[in-house]
Amino acid sequence: MTTTLRPAGPAEEGADGARTRTYEVCDNGRPVGAVEIGTDPRFGSSAAVLRSLRIDEGDRRRGRGTIAALAAEEVLRGWGCTRISLVVPEGNEAATAFATALGYTPRSRNMAKSLQAPAPALPDGVTERPMTEQEYAAWASTSVEEYARSWIERDVPEDQARLKAERDHATGLPDGLATEGMHFHVLVRGDDVLGHVWVARHSAAPHDAPIGYVFDVEVREEVRGHGYGRALMHLAEDLTLRAGLGRLGLHVFETNTPALRLYESLGYTTTQYNLAKAL
Numbered sequence: 001m002t003t004t005l006r007p008a009g010p011a012e013e014g015a016d017g018a019r020t021r022t023y024e025v026c027d028n029g030r031p032v033g034a035v036e037i038g039t040d041p042r043f044g045s046s047a048a049v050l051r052s053l054r055i056d057e058g059d060r061r062r063g064r065g066t067i068a069a070l071a072a073e074e075v076l077r078g079w080g081c082t083r084i085s086l087v088v089p090e091g092n093e094a095a096t097a098f099a100t101a102l103g104y105t106p107r108s109r110n111m112a113k114s115l116q117a118p119a120p121a122l123p124d125g126v127t128e129r130p131m132t133e134q135e136y137a138a139w140a141s142t143s144v145e146e147y148a149r150s151w152i153e154r155d156v157p158e159d160q161a162r163l164k165a166e167r168d169h170a171t172g173l174p175d176g177l178a179t180e181g182m183h184f185h186v187l188v189r190g191d192d193v194l195g196h197v198w199v200a201r202h203s204a205a206p207h208d209a210p211i212g213y214v215f216d217v218e219v220r221e222e223v224r225g226h227g228y229g230r231a232l233m234h235l236a237e238d239l240t241l242r243a244g245l246g247r248l249g250l251h252v253f254e255t256n257t258p259a260l261r262l263y264e265s266l267g268y269t270t271t272q273y274n275l276a277k278a279l
Contacts, residue, residue, distance in 0.1 A: 002028050003067040005035065005075070016041040019079070025055060025068040032059040037072050039081065042167060043160040048081035048279065069102055077279050082157060085276040096273065104275035107154060111268040112211065112249040119238035122187070123227065128235050131184035131196060136177040139184075139196065143216070144169050154253060155278075172200070172215065183239045187219075187232055195219035197232045199239045202249065211247040212240030229259075233266055 005023040012020050020038035024031045033055035040047040050072065055065045076084060086104065088095045122128065131139070144165045151161035173179050181201035187194040195218055202213035214236050219228045240248045250268070252259050 003032075003064045003071075004029075005068060005071045006031075008034065014041075017045075019045070020051065021075075023068075023072070023075075025053075025064060027059065027064060032056050032064060033068065035068050035072050037076055039079070040085065042164045043083075043156070044163045046080055046082045046157070047160050048076040048079070048084040050084055050086040065098065066102065069098075073279055081279055083160070083276060083278055085274060088273045088275060090270045090272060099275050102277070104277045106254045106273050107276045108251055108253045108274045109270050110249060110251050110272045110274070111263055112247055112271050113237075113266065113268045115212075115237050115241055115246050115248055117241050119241055120234040122231050122234065125189055126194070126228075126231060127188050128185050129188060131177065131186050133177060135186065135193070135196075136184060140169075140173075140176070150253070154255065181243075183243070185235060185239060187228060187235060192223075193220070194223050194228045195232050197236050197239075199236045199248075201243060201245065210245060211249050212236070212243060212245045214248065214250040229262055230266065233262070 004026050006026050008022040008024050010021070014020070018039050018041040020036060022034060022036045025033035025035055033053070035053045036051040038049050038051055039045050040049045050069065053065060053069060053072075055068070073084060085107070086099060088099060144162075147168070148158075148161045148165035151164060152158050156164075173182065177184060183199045184196065185199075186196045196216070197214065197218075198216040200213050200215055201210050203210045214233070217229070217232050217236065219232065237248055240246075249271070250263065252263060254260075
């Protein structure tokens with residue numbers, strides 16, 4: 001058995017700068033599946049994505065998928081890629097086992113929750129209000145660096161992490177605090193700001209129904225451990241419901257155990273796992 005890759009067409013480059021190419025997976029020249037690879041515009045041209053891998057039913061369980069995936073990695077090294085990622089939907093245990101065997105490790109996950117009105121009330125003595133321009137300026141002055149650092153701490157190369165942080169903020173907040181569909185609110189007790197949450201209207205794909213999405217939530221360090229993180233997430237639910245949306249999503253790193261426990265206790269369930277490996 002000789003498993004090889006054969007280009008199914010020329011490489012394509014999207015408007016976002018992502019490069020993609022599809023290959024036929026062949027057994028002694030006979031097509032038995034397909035693999036699609038590309039670069040990830042969020043992290044730059046040195047970050048790769050295994051977009052899809054399919055082996056025809058009658059040709060599975062013979063190692064062809066593994067050989068195809070490893071051959072695709074060699075192609076990506078030739079493109080100058082240093083890291084590759086893939087997405088596994090929740091419940092796809094076969095894909096998870098396959099990725100783990102290839103050396104991928106879980107980096108983060110996406111979670112979501114269907115909401116019911118009204119959202120839970122805030123704790124006694126705690127109120128909320130929109131973030132002021134001055135507060136937003138203070139947040140914006142450090143947010144890109146902190147976001148990049150969160151990726152660097154999880155073994156993402158510094159250049160890729162900084163590019164993602166800069167692009168995410170530039171595309172997500174073109175008009176700053178006034179960006180349509182964005183909601184920045186703070187949690188307050190008396191005159192003290194306890195923390196903030198950034199919730200936005202979001203669609204994973206152009207034709208997907210929009211949901212609310214928590215892009216940033218943080219409790220001030222000196223007041224952590226008093227339930228304010230839970231209160232901020234309840235505020236996020238309220239903001240989402242006020243926007244006429246019935247579902248709230250978020251992204252969380254696998255190593256952020258306290259956040260994972262909080263979200264699970266609030267009723268969020270995992271929708272997909274994001275895995276990665278160095279090339």
